[in-house]
């Protein structure tokens with residue numbers, strides 16, 4: 001089956017007792033035992049499992065062609081579960097432009113528990129020579145934030161697997177619609193379902209999806225159930241509902257982003273556009289081999305000061321000034337002022353989450369704001 005079909009059916013369950021076409025919310029935290037002490041409904045307590053969460057995990061595993069998925073209360077909780085499942089003292093390799101929330105998590109909560117090298121993962125020699133006897137994990141995030149850098153997933157997996165190292169890929173920007181990291185060799189895929197999978201900026205969530213049901217995955221399942229950073233049944237319901245339209249939404253996001261990228265590229269006041277679908281992107285060729293389309297995220301630098309750049313975002317009427325991404329509405333963000341004083345992000349850079357509004361309206365808004 002193709003993704004459009006999986007997205008609609010794999011997260012649904014028709015209860016034979018009432019035949020509701022859409023699976024209802026099951027809010028009960030506890031489930032009745034049979035006289036023999038078993039749990040005939042298949043659930044005993046909601047931290048350990050819930051019908052809505054099971055449906056969400058089913059559709060997530062199927063979308064990424066994995067064998068199992070764990071749903072979490074946020075993307076960071078999902079990332080944290082991978083780190084918690086590593087033996088203390090393990091060394092990890094992560095991208096130098098890793099999602100700042102996860103980087104901050106590693107540097108604070110896991111400080112003293114794990115050691116980390118942040119590298120430019122497009123430099124494969126640097127990755128190979130950073131591997132130590134206790135390296136257990138290479139973390140990939142592609143395309144990355146906010147410069148839309150591309151990492152060659154197959155090449156990193158080859159280096160890692162020769163040494164028995166796990167690879168986890170944050171696939172939040174590409175989504176399974178455009179990139180399938182497990183097929184490219186990754187062991188685990190991570191998503192902030194908060195973004196495109198939920199798709200409407202109204203539910204927080206995260207997930208891990210595995211290629212194999214191995215011992216490491218058992219540790220992750222234990223972290224999920226015992227640490228308990230699980231999504232509520234309503235969160236699961238909302239995520240399942242959002243996922244049903246994911247393949248169609250992604251086509252719209254990518255088509256709009258492509259048009260905005262070429263519009264901005266030809267604008268005299270724009271310095272540079274960062275979008276992996278542009279042939280000028282330094283890793284466009286790698287992107288083409290592992291992505292079927294290039295997603296809805298882009299950044300650009302404006303020919304002006306930090307203040308003038310922020311003025312462009314203030315002039316916009318449709319694009320909303322806000323962080324996050326992946327919703328139906330277009331968002332724009334001055335990253336440097338979000339990331340703080342020691343950021344490496346250019347002060348004249350704006351990051352755009354291109355939404356599903358009609359393309360001519362979006363371009364007209366950019367046109368008036370850039371004047």
Ligand SMILES: *Cc1c(COP(=O)(O)O)cnc(C)c1O
Pocket residue numbers: 074075076077099101102141145170172173191192193194195204205206
């Ligand atoms: C948002 C995001 C996360 C974290 O997800 P939360 O739900 O905010 O915890 C991780 N990685 C990427 C690429 C993200 O965009």
